[in-house]
Amino acid sequence: MKPKRAPIGGLLRSEARKAATTPVTYGLLAAILGMTALNTALSLSEPHTNLAAGDAVRHALSAGRDFTVLFVALGAVGAAGEFRHGTAIPTFLATPVRHRVVWAKIATYLVLGLLVALTAAGLQLATVLPWAAADGHGVAPWSSDVLSPVIASLAAGASYAALGVCIGLLVRNQLVALAVAVGWFTVVESALAILVPGVSRFLPGGAFSGVDTTGLDLLPLHAAVLLLAAYVAAISILALRTTLRRDIA
């Protein structure tokens, strides 16, 4: 009987199992949840916070996106770790058609980023909604003041984790990949935001920062999602071309 290539579902399970058996995944998950909870609580505790105004709720629910670089790190470590530990060799021996591995890895981290962001959003909602209720201001979970920042956080979590995978595949060295991710999102984009303020909202890190804060000249949610999707698509193609061309070490 003619043998068939393994189905993509097996590759996705393989990538998911890799993430689940890597300690850094849990370290970054704990860091994301911990920092999100802390930042949300700090946002709610700020003096003069008026939860009756939708902005304060949006601001509190957007607090987790200050740590989107951790999602990038999640993907970058997952991809570059394969080269650090040499597991890229058995991976590409089991699946010599390299583009299948690249797509499976990006898809896995899209889902993982989404799940982590979903957990973080759940944690935030479990903090913000009772806090507002205790303050005497009922906030409906389906209101735009809640849904808009939550959707933005989910899209950001998934996209940034996928971007991280691409950085890891391009750079391959785990430490350099982390340095590139942290350097870009925390140093380069911040510097550009000061030097060329109009450009900031079109950059990968700036696309989502504060989309829910009114009064700032930022992109609407749907435009930010499309922009980040375009960034993910572009860097995915670059990572794919590089992985197809370079030798596996």
Place this chain on the structure above:
Amino acid sequence: MTQATPTDRDGERSPVPVRLDHITKRYGSITAVDDLSFEIRAGAVTGFLGPNGAGKTTTLRVLLGLAEPTAGTAIIHGCRNAELDDPLGTVGALLETATFHPWRSARNHLRILASAAGIAGERVDDVLRRVGLAEAADRRVGGFSLGMRQRLGLAAALLGRPRLLVLDEPANGLDPEGIRWLRDFLRGYAADGNSVLISSHLLSEVAQTVDDVVIIAGGQTRAQCSLHELETRATETVEVRSAQATELHGRLAALGIDATGCGPGRLSVTGATAEAVGQIAALGGIALSGMTTTRSGLEALFLELTSPTANIEEAA
């Protein structure tokens, strides 16, 4: 670079498990493999031998599709590695470098590969038992000895029940008992009709295991023959002195006997006894002025073949 005919896709087994056709691999100005060609036989254990830095690992990486050759084609059972429909069922490989995440258990390492290749999970426990790691299946690989890692690497190579095993220095880190176990295992594996390509920088390490040898040095093929032929060459070299050395060389070559010039009026003959060389010379009316026989071990011959000054022999 030429495209291979993927005969395997029709379910037919290509008679040649491995064929390297004029492979060259350069890294910048360094040529790691230089126009290397050889084939291996089905059902045989082939030793891929050469000193450290000879280009063995690079060649195996090219064969396995991990490195793109600068020129040439590497074929496994009729296909390039990336064209194989069932990669782990066709070739299983153990490369010299460590390829494990230290935090993962042996079982999880294999489960990850099994999922990717569409192999049933039960096979993971089968191969762990086969390499003697069943008891350590749930231990983290970071705590494994070098020998245990080699066994785990072999388990990964066996996961898909491949027809071809490619092993890069598999005896590294194994104790004498482990080496004997590996030898017996490989002999049995080949006896079942499978093929094995095993690299080593020590001929003595694989002499009891292999049927054929491919010897390389400086990225080039120095010899390809059966171990028996190598042993014959190693056993006896006849050095002949004659004013008609060229004529004698022609007669020996016509009979398929290797002879190389080793100075004016001197021939070094391998694969024939001194008595046979004398008879051939007498039948041809060729006068000999001297004849000496030297015996050397396999290791000495190996060193001679892989020395930088050795003549590059055309692969058989």
